[in-house]
Amino acid sequence: MGKGRLEAFTDGVIAIIITIMVLELKLPEGHDVSGLLAAAPSFLVYALSFVNVGIYWNNHHHMLHATRQVNGTVLWANLFLLFWLSLVPFVIRWIGEAGISPLPIAAYGIVLLLSALGYTWLERAIIIVNRDNGVLAAALRRGWKERLSLIAYIAGILLAFMSPWVGLALYISVAIMWLIPDRRIERRIRIDADSAD
Numbered sequence: 459m460g461k462g463r464l465e466a467f468t469d470g471v472i473a474i475i476i477t478i479m480v481l482e483l484k485l486p487e488g489h490d491v492s493g494l495l496a497a498a499p500s501f502l503v504y505a506l507s508f509v510n511v512g513i514y515w516n517n518h519h520h521m522l523h524a525t526r527q528v529n530g531t532v533l534w535a536n537l538f539l540l541f542w543l544s545l546v547p548f549v550i551r552w553i554g555e556a557g558i559s560p561l562p563i564a565a566y567g568i569v570l571l572l573s574a575l576g577y578t579w580l581e582r583a584i585i586i587v588n589r590d591n592g593v594l595a596a597a598l599r600r601g602w603k604e605r606l607s608l609i610a611y612i613a614g615i616l617l618a619f620m621s622p623w624v625g626l627a628l629y630i631s632v633a634i635m636w637l638i639p640d641r642r643i644e645r646r647i648r649i650d651a652d653s654a655d
Contacts, residue, residue: 459528459529461526461527464522464533465522467536468540472543475544479508479550481547483501483504499558500550500553500554503550503553503558503566506630509637510546510633513636514539514573518580521581525594526588528584531587532580535579535580536580538576539573539577542576546573550566558622560622563618564618564619566626570629571611571612574607574611581594581598585598603635606635610631611629613628614627614628
């Protein structure tokens, strides 16, 4: 089965998620600097969420570029990922109303953790269905960033109950780590193209 509809559907859902996220931003109360500063934590969480969704979209795009075919398992893994990403606006709104407090920040970490697990499932499902395509398997065989991300998310969830700002700092550190795009797939495609010439 071709990958075109999967890409188009994912792009559409992510565009809707980003749109809903910005609609969840509350305007600052008042017309002075103190109102703007009071809204700063909500904007921080929005910016972090925008970066996270962008990172998933970017890496999803690269992964599907190297993918030749998909199957039902890939479709379900992709839906699992999109389900958790679609909850990002919900937790942003909760944080916007409750502030940087333990349970909303822990819930935000749970959404990030399950999104990461969904992406990992999607990677594995795509590798299995594309067994004859060594590009993906070779590019994704070492996943230290993935493992470190999962550990940081779990630590952030647990630490959010002691200090929500520490939990949030761990989530930010994961996003910073992934801001440098995952070049493994691009590099592997280039190596395979060079060897084919």
